[in-house]
Amino acid sequence: MMVEVMRRVEPGSDPASAVTNGSLRVLYVFPGPAEGSAMIFARKQVEAMRGLGVVPETFALESRTDLACVSRESKRLRRCIASFCPDLIHAQYGTVTACLAGLMTMVPLVITFRGSDLNPAPSDPWLRSAVRRGLSQYAARKAARMICVSQELKRRLWWRRDRALVLPSGVDTDVFVPRPQPQARAELGWGATERIVLFNAGLSPAVKRLDLAQAAVRKAEQLCGPIRLQLLDGLVPQAMVATMMNGADCLLLTSDWEGSPTIVQEAMACNLPVLSVEVGDVRERLAAVTPSGIVGRDPTQIARALAELLARPARSNGRDSIAVVAQDHIARQTLAVYHEALGRRDGC
Template sequence: MNVLNLVSNEDARFFQQQRTVLERRGIECETMNPPGDHVAREDMTERTVSDYLKFVPQVVNESLDGYDLVHANYGLTAPMALAQLRLPVVLSLWGTDLMGEYGWLAKRCARHCDATIVMSEEMARELGQPCHVIPHGINMDRFAPRPKDEARAEVGWDPDARHVLFPYPPSQDVKNHPRAHRIVERASERVDADVELQVVYGVPHAEVATYMNAADALVLTSKREGSPNSVKEAMSCNLPVVSTDVGDVRDRLDGVSPSYVSDDDDELVDALVDVLADPRPSDGREEVRDISLDRMAERIEGVYESVL
């Protein structure tokens, strides 16, 4: 099988993992990005409408080169995938493309695709039409429990403090770093130990598991999510999670102890105090065995076969 992938951010870790495991199953994956820059920075702008329009003839021309189907990864690439009329189109929605400003576009395009993949039941309800729910998989060999003191020594954290992990850039507004900071500050006033909010991003993915094993809890205060990999990876490391009620987090953490989901700041503070006052691992690893990378690839390949 030969698949043309369209993606707005080829560097997205979960997309790279998806491509790797699909290729391991014998699926040839070619990738195309729209012109321009994906991430807004001080000295450059995000992609414009013109960038995406320039992408249309590029996709149409490339689609003639012996592919079996086009896989549009992220909603903004769906119109380009549909612009070519020869090949079936599979659309994967990642979360913000459906739940955010351009959700209307994702919904409209999904009606014309041969199959649509979403990451959670909440996204399926939002989409409001037939789709496949396939969460991004995780590498359970890499994200596995290990001794906390060993991990802390490796990352250089105070072995006697309590450490709360926030694994996102503070500049990402949707992740709501100010709320995480506020909750950790309030919790620290009620814990008989030093409490540190550890903001970790931009490190190699292979090192993220070490930070998770060094932490006492992961805090997620996002305004919206699809199926956040950080929560599933934390569960795989048996790291307790304190999270807002976004995406599939409540379903994922159902029955996992200690871990908590709430949209109320007071309840999030109480939950974090409980975890930090008596640090202990969760039992989350058993709950994520069904979303390994290999299982994800198997299900995506099944979607490919269904449209062919």
């Protein structure tokens, strides 16, 4: 097995009229650095919202674990809110990110829960994982509306589920488009006859269960010959990811926990077959997609399904099912959530 890694509405104006006249001001609060590929799908959403007339501003929360840094960041966030005067704040993650956004102002808060903010994280110490989830549940009480990227995540909310809408992250269908596999492979320097399996290890390979994927690929090699397991590390630019999806034979997903894995929807947009364990909303996404499949969390079972898929390589019909998660469609539904949030400024 060969493994490779590719690395302003003025203050005091009526918010409802702001939505109507297209001048709604939204502050988007992100976890992590201001630059880079992290949370790229959420940053893309901001641009889609701009296209619908929203006036956006972004705030990157540099640290969520260093208390001194969090204190400094809270002051910076307060200054940003005072300067920008948002009608609404949209926290793009739970935990400390959503808590700070909810505590800094009385402006209506929308939170998008994306996965590890509500899901357990076996790779993290138990206390850290519990604190993360507790902060997310506390933040939910402050939210006017919430978005959960999967039904599974919504079920994890302790309260106010009636304020939560299940809405996956949107996919940029202008970036993720089907292309001829030989052309993509030539650009990447991949062999024309190689069996290539794409795996998103992200920034937390243990949660993504890279070990299970590797074990399954080793067993699959015994059935069908050499396989290149091509890893994504969460830092690869979107355009390159799209090229790799068009060059690969399938996407393999073995995660312990997911919300709504955007990587699956991106693969669908490129007509790349997906082989996945039961996690997040993958079964719903792949219901009409072929060839693709759901398998058990057993390396032997995964290997057999993988070898069978690689023995008869073909592109999927995934793009036929992508409209419901296309970025512009998700953006319009998100704007409707903003309408609802602005109608409940009393926090009741």
